Structure formats: C-alpha cells, structure tokens
Amino acid sequence: MNETAPLRARAEIDLAALRANVRTLRAHAPSAALMAVVKSDAYGHGAVPCARAALEAGATWLGTATPEEALALRAAGIPGRVMCWLWTPGGPWREAVEADLDVSVSGMWALREVVAAATAAGVPARVQLKADTGLGRSGCQPADWPELVTEALRAEAGGRVRITGLWSHFACADEPGHPSVRAQLTLFREMVAYAEERGVRPEVRHIANSPATLTLPESHFDLVRTGIAVYGISPSPEIGTPADFGLRPVMTLSASLALVKHVPGGHGVSYGHHYVTPVPTTLGLIPVGYADGIPRHASGTGPVLVGGKWRTVAGRVAMDQFVVDLGGDEPEPGTEAVLFGPGDRGEPTAEDWARAAGTIAYEIVTRIGTRVPRVHVNREQDG
Incomplete structure (x- = not known):
C-alpha cells in the first residue's frame, strides 16, 4: 500500500512509537521479562507488524487471548514464546501443542483436553496454570487449586505437559490503593507457594498487567504482561497521561x-x-x-x-x-x-x-x- 496515497480513511500505526513504548515499559520492570499482548489484532493496530516491532524492542514473550490468534502469529513466521489463554472445550489444542505455544489451563476439563492433545501429538504441552485470585473470570479458584496442581504434576511426571508458568490477573490495578490489589497479590503468592512446595518449577510467575507494570513494582515477579500501554495509551488516565508514563500513542x-x-x-x-x-x-x-x-x-x-x-x-x-x-x-x-x-x-x-x-x-x-x-x-x- 502507498503510505501517502489519499484514502477515505486510514489508521496510521507508528511502529517507532511502539518500539519506544516497549523500551519504556522494560525500564519500568527491569528485573522481569516483558510480554507484549497482541490480542484482538494488537488492540486494533495489526498483530503481525506490531508483534515483530515489539520483539525488536526487547519483548521476549507475546500474548494473545484466543489460540487462533496465536496460531496466526506462528503462520506468519513469528518465533519465540507465545501464550494464549482464552480456551473453550474442543479448541485447537493439538495445533497449539504442535506450534509450541504456551497454553493456559484454569480447570480440569482444560487439563484433560491438553493432555489428550499432547498424547496425540507425541510431544509435551507447555502449560501455564491460572489462579483466580479475585477477578472472577477465568482461573482456578483456591478451593480447586490443589486438585489442578496435583493432576498437572501427574501429567508432567508422565511426560505429557511441562508446567511453564503460574499466573493470575488483577481486577483493579488501574485504581492504585484499591484493597483488592493487595488482597490479590497476597493470594497469588500463597497459591504460587502451594504449587512450588508440591514440586512445580515454573519458568515464569506473572500477575502484572499494564497498570501494575507502571505503578506496582512488587507485582512484577518474573514477567509483566503489557497490553494497552504497548500502544501508548494510559491504562490509568485518572493518575497519568501517556506522556506522564513516558508513552506515546501509536x-x-x-x-x-x-x-x-x-x-x-x-x-x-x-x-x-x-x-x-x-x-x-x-x-x-x-x-x-x-x-x-x-x-x-x-x-x-x-x-x-x-x-x-x-x-x-x-x-x-x-x-x-x-x-x-x-x-x-x-x-x-x-x-x-x-x-x-x-x-x-x-x-x-x-x-x-x-x-x-x-x-x-x-x-x-x-x-x-x-x-x-x-x-x-x-x-x-x-x-
């Protein structure tokens, strides 16, 4: 496409701004790896070019919601670690396993399906166990966590999966000081400790989204998941503009x-x-x-x-x-x-x-x- 041709309408995407945003976010969390979330076609910005630009700027993980989004990145030749988390029964588990994706598991049905897919593929699946620490969407409730951890470890011992991560998601990180933030962080630490005491050795533990990356250093753990901030939009406009956070809209x-x-x-x-x-x-x-x-x-x-x-x-x-x-x-x-x-x-x-x-x-x-x-x-x- 001619970048200067007159068009009825156009959404110009400045990849230099995106790369600068990724570098800024890495500086906010210097001890953690950075995942650039490119779900929903990179928040409307174009998943493949934005994924490439984010990797060039030092992101070491990419994140999508659906497995189809993650598989499309692989089809476009995007390398490296890609995680996807929004699964429904009967999803493309085997394709995800064969594409070397990290898949999220929130309950026993998902663990059973990914184990079956890994068995059929003949290679272990990369699995990240998600804890519901208070958001109330996907993720395993604390009462069900022992069963999920036990069965995931059994599958790992059988060579069907590798537990690569333990993770959760904040409900109110865009409201610094909200009591749920502290409560979720405490519960996440407890659920991680439980899994690790029973033998889980995750590569990454992560709970920080864009607002937590920018405002809550103790939440950074091994990996931060940055979505909207990658695209230069403030996740917490009440406490800071993009410029306040060193970001530029893309x-x-x-x-x-x-x-x-x-x-x-x-x-x-x-x-x-x-x-x-x-x-x-x-x-x-x-x-x-x-x-x-x-x-x-x-x-x-x-x-x-x-x-x-x-x-x-x-x-x-x-x-x-x-x-x-x-x-x-x-x-x-x-x-x-x-x-x-x-x-x-x-x-x-x-x-x-x-x-x-x-x-x-x-x-x-x-x-x-x-x-x-x-x-x-x-x-x-x-x-």
Whole structure:
C-alpha cells in the first residue's frame, strides 16, 4: 500500500512509537521479562507488524487471548514464546501443542483436553496454570487449586505437559490503593507457594498487567504482561497521561473530508435531526461511521480536527459517515480530518473520544473496523 496515497480513511500505526513504548515499559520492570499482548489484532493496530516491532524492542514473550490468534502469529513466521489463554472445550489444542505455544489451563476439563492433545501429538504441552485470585473470570479458584496442581504434576511426571508458568490477573490495578490489589497479590503468592512446595518449577510467575507494570513494582515477579500501554495509551488516565508514563500513542485515525457545503440556519443534520444549525453555516462530511468503529454513543460529542480547529460531531453518527459543523470555514474536499492521534498537532486523542463516548480508550482503538486500512510506518528499527 502507498503510505501517502489519499484514502477515505486510514489508521496510521507508528511502529517507532511502539518500539519506544516497549523500551519504556522494560525500564519500568527491569528485573522481569516483558510480554507484549497482541490480542484482538494488537488492540486494533495489526498483530503481525506490531508483534515483530515489539520483539525488536526487547519483548521476549507475546500474548494473545484466543489460540487462533496465536496460531496466526506462528503462520506468519513469528518465533519465540507465545501464550494464549482464552480456551473453550474442543479448541485447537493439538495445533497449539504442535506450534509450541504456551497454553493456559484454569480447570480440569482444560487439563484433560491438553493432555489428550499432547498424547496425540507425541510431544509435551507447555502449560501455564491460572489462579483466580479475585477477578472472577477465568482461573482456578483456591478451593480447586490443589486438585489442578496435583493432576498437572501427574501429567508432567508422565511426560505429557511441562508446567511453564503460574499466573493470575488483577481486577483493579488501574485504581492504585484499591484493597483488592493487595488482597490479590497476597493470594497469588500463597497459591504460587502451594504449587512450588508440591514440586512445580515454573519458568515464569506473572500477575502484572499494564497498570501494575507502571505503578506496582512488587507485582512484577518474573514477567509483566503489557497490553494497552504497548500502544501508548494510559491504562490509568485518572493518575497519568501517556506522556506522564513516558508513552506515546501509536495509532492516528484520519479521514478525507468528503464534502463541504453551505446550509441555512435551522437546517437539520443527520438522522433524527438531533442537531439543527443555529445560523447559516458550512457542514463537512466525514466518511466514517459506526461500521468503521466510530462510537454512535459519541453522537453530538466526538471531537475531530479539521483545518486546524477542533470540531464536534453534529447530530448522530451514521453507519458510514457523520457531519461536523465547520462554522462557515470552507476547507477543500479531501482535507484531512483527524479523529485522534498522539495530540502533537492539537488533534484529539483516543482518550478524548473515550470521554465523549462514556467508555475507555481501549475500546476506541480496538473497535476500529476492517474497512479502515492500517498503514504501518517506521517499520525499520533505527540504528
């Protein structure tokens, strides 16, 4: 793809910024290895190029939610340690074993399926046991932990698995001082100690996500799992901006202005006429909508930089387009409209859109749809 060609819309992904973010995160956790989480197509940024860039910058692990995401990395030739954790019964266990993935096990059904797959493949599976220390999603409850540990050790003794990790996930690490953080950390230490006392020798113990990596050094253990922070978005906007943490947003979402026209005062705009022009003005048509991931909840509030000025979505966001009131300005069709980016040029950020839509910046970047091409720039590492 021509990186400078005019497009209806584009999500420019700055891989130099991503590499710098990984180096910054490594500096926050110098005694731990770093996993770059590239689930959900690298939070909407493009899994394969982002995975490669993260490895170039010193990440030694990659993480995905689904096994299919992890297998796609392998199919693209991505080497090294890749972990995936969101399994359902009947999943591609054998393919994962043969691809040398690390797979997460939260309960006995999963252990049975991975043991069967390893037996069929004729090679041991890399297994990481997940403890539910209080998040209440996946992970093994403390009451069931002894059985899972015992059976995993039996499978390891039989050559079916290698227990490579013990791990858990925080519920409220983005709220420093929340009592659940301390409680989860204490329980994780206890569950790890139980497993190790019975003979588990994990390569890595890990619980720290992006906010814990940045704010809770005692949670770093052997490995930190960094997701949203890799992409330059603050996991805790209440306590720090990306710049406060030494991070830079990686994605810039822009579109080409499709139409500029004069309308009289009192003219309704978009479905339902929730916006009516107060005076004669000019309207600009932005050719992206909720099918492209623009939140409909940001109707009337979403910010856009056009012609050097912040504009606001006028009326409802439609499936393929929305309108901004240009206040009489007349930029040419084709003028760049920047929905969000790092903020260097005065443009809104993903966090600004999150506030406008009543959500979090994670959702803003991950929901950008497949009709918007990802244009990866700065692919080559400096030096």
